[in-house]
Amino acid sequence: MRPMKVSLFVTCLIDIFQTDVGMDTLELLENLGCEVDFPEKQTCCGQPAYNSGYVDKAKESMKHMINVFEHSDYVVTPSGSCGTMFREYPHVFKGDPVWEPRAQMLADKTFELTQFIVDVLGVEDVGAKLNGKATYHTSCHMTRLLGVKEAPMKLLNNVEGLEMKPLPHNYNCCGFGGAFSVKMTEISEQMVDEKVQGVEDSGADILIGADCGCLMNIGGRIDRKGKPIKVMHIASVLNSR
Amino acid sequence: MAMKIGDKPFKERVSDGIGNSFMRGAVSSAQGRLRSGRLNAAEELGNWEEWRKLGEEIRAHTIENLDYYLELLSENVTKRGGHVFFAETAEEANEYITNVVKKKNGKKVVKSKSMVTEEINLNEALEKAGCEVIESDLGEWILQVDDHDPPSHIVAPALHKNKEQIRDVFRDKLGYDKTEKPEELALFAREKLREEFLQADIGVTGCNFAIAESGTVSLVTNEGNARMVTTIPKTQITVMGMERIVPTWEEMEVLVSMLTRAAVGQKLTSYITALTGPKQEGEVDGPEDFHLVIVDNGRSKILGTAFQSILHCIRCAACINVCPVYRHVGGHSYGSIYPGPVGAVLTPLLGGYEDYKELPYASTLCAACTEACPVKIPLHEHLLRHRQEIVEKEGKAPIFENLSMKAFSMGTASPSMYNIGSKLAPKALGAFAKDDKISDGPGPLKNWTEIREFPAPKKDRFRDLYKKRKKERGK
Amino acid sequence: MMGAGQVYNRNSFLDNLAKNLGRDRRRQVEKPAWNHNPQWDVLKDASPDELVEVLKQQCLRIHTDVHETVSAELPSLIPHLIKEYGGKSVVTWDDPRFDEYGLSGLTGELSGDEIAVHVWDCEVVEENLAFSATADVGITFSDATLAESGTVVLFSDKGKGRAVSLLPVIYFAIIPKSTIVPRMTQVAKQVHDKVEKGEPVPSCVNFISGPSNSADIEMNLIVGVHGPVQAVYIIVDDK
Numbered sequence: 035m036r037p038m039k040v041s042l043f044v045t046c047l048i049d050i051f052q053t054d055v056g057m058d059t060l061e062l063l064e065n066l067g068c069e070v071d072f073p074e075k076q077t078c079c080g081q082p083a084y085n086s087g088y089v090d091k092a093k094e095s096m097k098h099m100i101n102v103f104e105h106s107d108y109v110v111t112p113s114g115s116c117g118t119m120f121r122e123y124p125h126v127f128k129g130d131p132v133w134e135p136r137a138q139m140l141a142d143k144t145f146e147l148t149q150f151i152v153d154v155l156g157v158e159d160v161g162a163k164l165n166g167k168a169t170y171h172t173s174c175h176m177t178r179l180l181g182v183k184e185a186p187m188k189l190l191n192n193v194e195g196l197e198m199k200p201l202p203h204n205y206n207c208c209g210f211g212g213a214f215s216v217k218m219t220e221i222s223e224q225m226v227d228e229k230v231q232g233v234e235d236s237g238a239d240i241l242i243g244a245d246c247g248c249l250m251n252i253g254g255r256i257d258r259k260g261k262p263i264k265v266m267h268i269a270s271v272l273n274s275r
Numbered sequence: 276m277a278m279k280i281g282d283k284p285f286k287e288r289v290s291d292g293i294g295n296s297f298m299r300g301a302v303s304s305a306q307g308r309l310r311s312g313r314l315n316a317a318e319e320l321g322n323w324e325e326w327r328k329l330g331e332e333i334r335a336h337t338i339e340n341l342d343y344y345l346e347l348l349s350e351n352v353t354k355r356g357g358h359v360f361f362a363e364t365a366e367e368a369n370e371y372i373t374n375v376v377k378k379k380n381g382k383k384v385v386k387s388k389s390m391v392t393e394e395i396n397l398n399e400a401l402e403k404a405g406c407e408v409i410e411s412d413l414g415e416w417i418l419q420v421d422d423h424d425p426p427s428h429i430v431a432p433a434l435h436k437n438k439e440q441i442r443d444v445f446r447d448k449l450g451y452d453k454t455e456k457p458e459e460l461a462l463f464a465r466e467k468l469r470e471e472f473l474q475a476d477i478g479v480t481g482c483n484f485a486i487a488e489s490g491t492v493s494l495v496t497n498e499g500n501a502r503m504v505t506t507i508p509k510t511q512i513t514v515m516g517m518e519r520i521v522p523t524w525e526e527m528e529v530l531v532s533m534l535t536r537a538a539v540g541q542k543l544t545s546y547i548t549a550l551t552g553p554k555q556e557g558e559v560d561g562p563e564d565f566h567l568v569i570v571d572n573g574r575s576k577i578l579g580t581a582f583q584s585i586l587h588c589i590r591c592a593a594c595i596n597v598c599p600v601y602r603h604v605g606g607h608s609y610g611s612i613y614p615g616p617v618g619a620v621l622t623p624l625l626g627g628y629e630d631y632k633e634l635p636y637a638s639t640l641c642a643a644c645t646e647a648c649p650v651k652i653p654l655h656e657h658l659l660r661h662r663q664e665i666v667e668k669e670g671k672a673p674i675f676e677n678l679s680m681k682a683f684s685m686g687t688a689s690p691s692m693y694n695i696g697s698k699l700a701p702k703a704l705g706a707f708a709k710d711d712k713i714s715d716g717p718g719p720l721k722n723w724t725e726i727r728e729f730p731a732p733k734k735d736r737f738r739d740l741y742k743k744r745k746k747e748r749g750k
Numbered sequence: 751m752m753g754a755g756q757v758y759n760r761n762s763f764l765d766n767l768a769k770n771l772g773r774d775r776r777r778q779v780e781k782p783a784w785n786h787n788p789q790w791d792v793l794k795d796a797s798p799d800e801l802v803e804v805l806k807q808q809c810l811r812i813h814t815d816v817h818e819t820v821s822a823e824l825p826s827l828i829p830h831l832i833k834e835y836g837g838k839s840v841v842t843w844d845d846p847r848f849d850e851y852g853l854s855g856l857t858g859e860l861s862g863d864e865i866a867v868h869v870w871d872c873e874v875v876e877e878n879l880a881f882s883a884t885a886d887v888g889i890t891f892s893d894a895t896l897a898e899s900g901t902v903v904l905f906s907d908k909g910k911g912r913a914v915s916l917l918p919v920i921y922f923a924i925i926p927k928s929t930i931v932p933r934m935t936q937v938a939k940q941v942h943d944k945v946e947k948g949e950p951v952p953s954c955v956n957f958i959s960g961p962s963n964s965a966d967i968e969m970n971l972i973v974g975v976h977g978p979v980q981a982v983y984i985i986v987d988d989k
Contacts, residue, residue, distance in 0.1 A: 044737050044738075046687075046693075046697070048737055049697060049736050049737045049738055050697050050700055050732045050733065050736055050737075051730045051731075051732055051733065052730070053733045053735065053736060053737040053740055056737035056740070056741075057737070057740060060741070072737075072738065072741045074690070074738055074741075074742075075690040076690075077686070077687040077688070077689075077690060077693040078683075078686075078687040078693070080687060082683060083680050083683050083684060083687075084659075085640055085659065085662070086662060086666070086672075086676065086680060087659065087661075087662025087663040087664070087665055087666035087667065087672070088663075088666055088667075088680040088683075088684070089663050089667070090667065091680050091681065091683065091684035092684070094684045094687070094688035095683075095684065095687035095688050097688070098687065098688045098689070098690070102690075174639070174640075174641035174642055174643070175640075175641075175642070178641070178642040178643065178645070178646050179642055205597075205643065206599045206602070206643075207599040207639045207641035207643065209599070209639060210639060211638070211639025211640060211641065212639075212640075213636075214636070214638070214639045214640075215722075215723060216719055216720075216722040216723050217636055217722075218289075218600075218636065218637060219722045219723075219725055219726060220286075220289060220290065220293060221289060221293070221600055221603055221604055221637065222639075222726070223726045224293055224603035224604075225599055225600070225602075225603060225639075226726070226727070228603075250729070250730060251727065253728075254723070254727030254728040254729060254730075255726065255727045257712065257727070257728040258714075258726065258727050258728050301968065301969075304969065305969050308969055320788070320792070322788045322791070325786045325788035326786075326788050326789075328785070328786045329784055329785075329786040329787065329788060329789075332782075332784050332785060332786065333784065336781070336782060339771070340776055340779045341767055341771070342764040342765075342767040342768045342771070342775050342776060343775075343776040343777070343778075343779045344779070345763075345764060345767070346760065346764055346775075349757050349760055352755060353754045353755035353756065353757055354754060355755075355950075355953075356753060356754065356755050357755045358755040358756045358757070358758075359755065359756075359757045359758070359760070360757075360758045360759065361757075361758060361759040361760050361762075361763035361764070362759070362763075363759070363762075363763060363766070367759075371758070411976065412966070413964045413966040413967070413975055414964075414966035417966070417967075431965065431966060431969070432966075433966055433967075434969075437968060438967055438968050438970075441967060457967040457968065457970045457972050458972055460967055461964060461967065461972040461974070461975055462974075464975070465974070465975055465976060468976060469883075469976070472976075473879075473883060488942070488945050489941075489945045489951045491951060497962065497963050497964055497965070497975075498962050498963065498964045498966075498975040498976050498977070499916060499962035499975060499976040499977025499978075500975070500976045502912065502916050502956070502976075502977060503916065503976050503977075505912075505954075506912045506913055506916060507879070507913075517767075522781050523781070523942050523945070524938040524939075524941045524942040524945070525935075525938050525939060525942050527938065528789070528934045528935055528937075528938035529789055529935075531934070532789065532933075532934060539965070541959075542808070542898055542899035542900075542959070543896075543899040543901055543934065543957060543959045544959070545812075545958065545959050545960055545961065545962050545963055545977070546956065546957065546958060546959075546962070546977070547934075547956075547957035548954065548955075548956050548957075549954070549955040549956075549957075550953065550954050551951045551952070551953050551954075551955075552755075552953060553953070554906075554953050554954075555950075555953045557872050557908040558872070558906060558907070558908055558911075558953060559870070559871075559872050559875050559878050559879075559908075559911050560878065560879060560911050560912045560913050561906070561912055561953055561954055565755075569763075571763065571766075575766055575767055575770050576770070578767060578770040578771050579770045579771050579772050
């Protein structure tokens with residue numbers, strides 16, 4: 035069978051701060067038999083500007099990204115939020131005769147990592163092994179806007195040695211929200227504190243998530259408070275052997 | 276009380292909210308209950324998405340043809356002997372209403388819960404005209420007795436108060452001498468308000484849905500106060516925001532079914548009362564005179580704009596009940612009688628960015644509101660749209676943000692600029708990093724590291740590692 | 751028939767709306783057929799007996815007592831229930847169904863127990879309200895009954911005062927089984943059809959689901975605020 039050709043959209047947070055998550059994603063996809071390339075001209079999906087109201091400026095990054103992934107078969111990203119942004123592109127370029135159709139093409143072939151594994155590859159057990167008690171943070175954009183609800187849990191439930199604990203109030207946002215986290219710090223603090231409390235109450239010693247933004251927020255707070263909870267991206271969990 | 280509540284700046288309001296631990300406990304437990312109530316009610320139907328689509332269709336059609344349906348409504352109200360006043364402003368509405376009251380020589384006005392009369396500050400106008408005004412919704416009454424404490428939720432206005440506080444208010448203001456048991460407090464209110472109802476000459480109500488085809492006004496309550504207000508006084512004045520209308524009884528039925536489920540998880544509230552004109556010949560109870568006041572007060576500016584769908588709102592508060600920001604800051608932080616996501620969208624449209632430019636940013640764009648909305652208003656997209664307006668049309672964004680967004684655009688639209696920028700990151704931030712993390716960051720990171728650690732940028736970026744790996748593998 | 755009411759400021763107001771909507775005033779609008787109609791699916795195939803079951807189940811959730819009887823038993827059940835619930839004064843509608851179901855002798859039957867009965871009377875305006883305001887029990891028939899939500903629907907009329915179901919402490923609704931429909935949809939359709947035919951809509955249509963209540967104090971459900979503290983439904987087989 036011809037291997038599935040996948041272009042990795044690694045996101046700027048992973049490129050600069052969480053490089054290991056990028057490597058885990060790459061290895062994981064390769065182990066699942068995909069032929070993975072990394073278009074080096076990729077930058078950022080434009081969300082930071084878009085969500086701050088700078089739509090015109092965001093469009094410049096968006097057009098660039100549409101060009102970068104023009105010839106990819108599939109675009110896979112280890113971030114529900116950045117994947118959602120790609121899926122939003124047609125909406126952003128609505129009515130633009132040149133860019134709307136091109137944005138639509140990118141949106142149609144973009145998948146969040148777990149969504150790609152479960153829905154496209156049809157795999158629910160990636161053969162991972164990790165010992166511990168973990169809980170999973172359902173990030174908002176991935177769950178509500180991208181609509182990826184089941185895939186992460188299907189994969190995590192099949193990780194050998196991993197005991198999954200429910201996260202109380204899992205539907206509440208962790209308080210990241212991009213610029214919100216620095217613009218509305220006082221509110222963000224309350225939100226992330228409740229989230230950390232929930233993780234503690236779950237009895238888990240590992241917090242898993244599928245979005246680096248949320249994980250930087252919750253993890254940064256856990257770290258500041260000195261809580262003995264390990265924070266892992268789902269790509270790293272699924273690439274554990 | 277007008278739409279605006281309090282004079283404190285946004286930051287102070289938020290700090291007050293966050294510091295109010297009782298309020299926060301009350302809000303989080305209310306959110307828990309209302310959320311599960313709504314979800315259970317939706318699940319019971321089994322096809323809630325179908326209902327939402329129908330709700331959206333009805334609202335979109337009605338607002339798109341609002342002039343037609345309002346004309347039809349007014350025709351049908353007058354056919355039944357009622358009077359209709361179209362008020363472009365709050366002042367016009369108040370003037371008409373006080374004139375009606377004066378003509379009737381009304382002294383005592385009883386009101387059922389209505390957000391629009393709060394918005395236009397009707398109580399103050401009536402009081403100035405020498406009337407005694409009594410709120411009859413239990414929550415509203417508690418707030419009124421407590422020297423006009425503002426509401427903090429559009430369905431449960433006194434959500435921020437606990438039973439001990441309520442007991443004290445009743446004791447200090449009305450000589451109440453029983454305990455803080457909710458049943459005893461409510462019984463006291465029942466007895467007090469019953470006297471008022473029986474003596475009142477004017478009843479004022481809001482309106483959940485006016486029905487164009489028959490000139491009917493429908494009211495959704497649990498306590499029965501709206502029935503009291505429309506059964507006993509001789510004159511009834513109903514005040515409605517101009518968008519509170521449906522074409523026929525069939526749409527009223529659908530939206531009421533959705534409102535009660537989305538608001539409180541009930542299949543129907545205890546009372547849905549549909550009133551058409553004054554009482555008919557030979558009828559004993561009900562008003563002899565009926566006036567309908569239709570209020571614009573800034574709403575028409577929203578028509579024809581990208582924000583039009585906010586006028587689809589049916590005031591169920593489902594968005595408020597799931598909002599993780601409202602959860603921690605409470606209703607008063609929004610500085611408006613319309614709090615939460617709907618308030619953050621609507622308030623700046625009605626009250627302007629000058630007073631309310633922070634509200635669209637008081638959201639993580641988590642979209643819990645959009646998901647909960649029974650009529651599918653894309654609330655988080657409206658918040659984004661506000662930010663866009665503030666930045667691009669109003670030019671109200673801070674200069675620093677403007678500059679950094681320019682830099683962002685340059686850095687992300689061009690791979691070479693991105694390359695340079697991202698490569699510089701470890702060097703630029705290296706001085707602040709310790710053990711792979713930054714605890715006291717510079718510039719925009721300062722706010723981040725006030726409460727959390729920030730990861731230090733890696734020496735090799737993913738793209739560098741990828742390149743190395745590719746080379747090693749000799750591909 | 752009373753005279754028509756007045757309208758003020760309509761044209762300038764509506765012209766402005768049309769202008770903002772970017773078009774001329776619309777004088778004729780055809781309401782579209784909606785693409786989704788889930789409301790008609792609820793309890794679509796339920797039999798009359800199943801509807802009674804649904805109604806009874808829902809009443810458990812809305813703190814409403816239910817009694818079932820056959821029409822022959824109704825004349826003895828009602829006085830019995832009035833006494834059981836401790837009623838000392840009773841107000842009822844002036845509605846031909848009280849006669850049809852053999853309830854017109856209520857006044858005499860209860861006088862022995864010193865229970866006062868007032869039948870709504872449009873000739874004596876103030877007395878109706880005064881009596882109702884202190885009455886223990888108000889009794890009406892249901893004009894339509896919604897199984898799904900446990901709702902009785904009352905259409906106001908001359909003998910059918912609004913206060914009877916509102917002011918007394920306890921409210922009795924007599925529900926002929928034939929009045930039970932799946933949900934609000936059917937009744938709304940019925941009223942809509944009336945309007946289409948040019949028939950007048952009652953001045954007050956009440957949809958009542960159990961006793962009055964409030965959750966305004968710490969979200970605790972308190973039953974009985976301004977309206978009745980207790981609601982009692984009596985389902986009766988039709989005559």
